[in-house]
Structures are given as structure tokens and as C-alpha cells.
Amino acid sequence: MRYFVNEFWTNAQRAGHALHEISYRACFKPQLPEFFIDRLTEPSDAVYDPFMGRGTTPIQAALMGRRVFGNDANPMSIMMTRPRLNTPELCDIESRLGEVPWDAGEPTLGDQNFGVFFHPATLCQIVALRSWLSEREEAGKFDYVDDWIRLVAMSRLTGHSPGFFSVYTLPPNQAASIESQSRINERRGQTPPKRDVKALILRKSRSLLRHVGLSYSQFDLYCCDSRNTPEIQTDSVDLVVTSPPFLD
CATH class of the missing domain: 3.40.50.150 (Vaccinia Virus protein VP39)
Known part of the structure; x- marks a missing residue:
């Protein structure tokens, strides 16, 4: 041995x-x-x-x-x-993100429960991206650039710094329930700030591809x-x- x-x-x-x-x-x-x-x-x-x-x-x-x-x-x-x-190349990621109808997101009643994590405008952007990627997948258009965008968006959903879509919460490899996050918000006196989903995806992409x-x-x-x-x-x-x- x-x-x-x-x-x-x-x-x-x-x-x-x-x-x-x-x-x-x-x-x-x-x-x-x-x-x-x-x-x-x-x-x-x-x-x-x-x-x-x-x-x-x-x-x-x-x-x-x-x-x-x-x-x-x-x-x-x-x-x-x-x-x-x-x-993908960073320019292709940026170009593809430019195709997303960011203002078209319509959160369902269930989605709105996540308001303890996300600013309403941020939640709308997340829903818009989710719907757009799903439509591309159903239409057989989903490719490696979309695959990358989904990965980065998943990795940025919740965390404890301004680099995430959410308000301050548990680290990204953990998860807080809606009830737990409500208590965190109350204890910290915080409300979810507005985040730019597209900008944060590009920022993380630049870091991963450096x-x-x-x-x-x-x-x-x-x-x-x-x-x-x-x-x-x-x-x-x-x-x-x-x-x-x-x-x-």
C-alpha cells in the first residue's frame, strides 16, 4: 500500500x-x-x-x-x-443577459412569501429570469450560456454580503426558513435592499472567469x-x- x-x-x-x-x-x-x-x-x-x-x-x-x-x-x-x-465568454454572458425581460417578472402568491429575503423589485427580476430560462429550455433553445447564467444566479440567491440577491441571511451553503429569516430581519432591524440581479450575475461571472x-x-x-x-x-x-x- x-x-x-x-x-x-x-x-x-x-x-x-x-x-x-x-x-x-x-x-x-x-x-x-x-x-x-x-x-x-x-x-x-x-x-x-x-x-x-x-x-x-x-x-x-x-x-x-x-x-x-x-x-x-x-x-x-x-x-x-x-x-x-x-x-462561455464574458461578452456572451453580458449579451444574453441583455435579452432577459427584467421588468416582466410577475411573482406568484407563493413567490411573494420570499419577500423576507428579497426586495420586491429584486424578486421580480429573479422571477423574470426564472421564467425566461424555463421558456428557453421548453423551446429547445437552452444552451451553455444559459446553463452558466442559471448556475451563477443559483449561487447568488441568498447570502450574507451585498454580492447576493438577498438581505443579510445565512451563508449560501445553508438555508433559513421564512420564519427564521423574519426573526433575523427583526433582530437586525433590516429590510431587503434592492439588488440589481443582472449586475450581480456579471460581477460573479467576472470573478469566476478571471x-x-x-x-x-x-x-x-x-x-x-x-x-x-x-x-x-x-x-x-x-x-x-x-x-x-x-x-x-
Whole structure:
């Protein structure tokens, strides 16, 4: 058996590629899969994460020129991983956002319950974007630029800084109920400020794309029970880097 010893958690070593900067519950640092991918595989070898979460292992494997397999039972995982394997240009993101009818959002009664998180104008913009993306998907027009916009919008919904669409709340990898957020607002004496959804998506996109992006085709992502992945052929994977799923 081979043993590997290293230190992963100093501040300098936490600085990974910008594409990893998507918040997700209990994700490990990219230096962890990087360490093992570098030592145990060669370029074009296949790396697999059966519980990929936010996609740290698939993204790092792609950045290192490996064949990527990823799986997670949560469909949100693919939504968070796939766009970062095939990134659009910033100009294309800005152009596509310019097509969104931002003033056309009509929140339903259910949507309006989220007023404890979002300013009414911000909520209208979120609803407009959601409806527009859904219409594009139903019409078969949804592409990798839309995929990216959805990812970034999801990552900006709620958080504890002005870079998020919401008023101050729990960090983005956690969630507060409507009742809990009402108590937070009362305790802090706050009301949701108006946010510019388009501007915040562009701002986060610039940050994520500040390093070289990816245009990667050697990947397969699945959303299924990891015990049953017949699409992945026996003996086709050279390395598995993963973390066990939560039992909650």
C-alpha cells in the first residue's frame, strides 16, 4: 500500500482556480483531489467522483487534463458542475443577459412569501429570469450560456454580503426558513435592499472567469444512485476521489 503525506490547509494552499469558487455545503478544497490526481494518474486517465456535490473533483480533473466522470443523486449538482466544464465568454454572458425581460417578472402568491429575503423589485427580476430560462429550455433553445447564467444566479440567491440577491441571511451553503429569516430581519432591524440581479450575475461571472476558463468535452455527469451506473464501463476509471454523502 502506498502512503501519501502532505499539508492542505494553509491559507496559501487554499487559493485554487477561480472556477472552484461556488459555495456548497461541506465541500473539500481543490488541493485535495489535485494532490492525488497529480500523483496517481496521467493526462487522459479517468477520474471519478460518485458523490460530486459542487463538482470539485470533476472540475479539478478537467483542469489537469483528465477524463471526467461525476455523479450525484442531487440534480442541482449537475447544474453546478456542467457549466464550469464548458465556460462561455464574458461578452456572451453580458449579451444574453441583455435579452432577459427584467421588468416582466410577475411573482406568484407563493413567490411573494420570499419577500423576507428579497426586495420586491429584486424578486421580480429573479422571477423574470426564472421564467425566461424555463421558456428557453421548453423551446429547445437552452444552451451553455444559459446553463452558466442559471448556475451563477443559483449561487447568488441568498447570502450574507451585498454580492447576493438577498438581505443579510445565512451563508449560501445553508438555508433559513421564512420564519427564521423574519426573526433575523427583526433582530437586525433590516429590510431587503434592492439588488440589481443582472449586475450581480456579471460581477460573479467576472470573478469566476478571471483565470483561464474551460472548454472541455471529455466528461460524463450523471444523476442517479451511485450503486447503479451502468454507463460507466467496468475498469474504465483510474482514480476515485470523493467524500461520503451526508445522512440527513
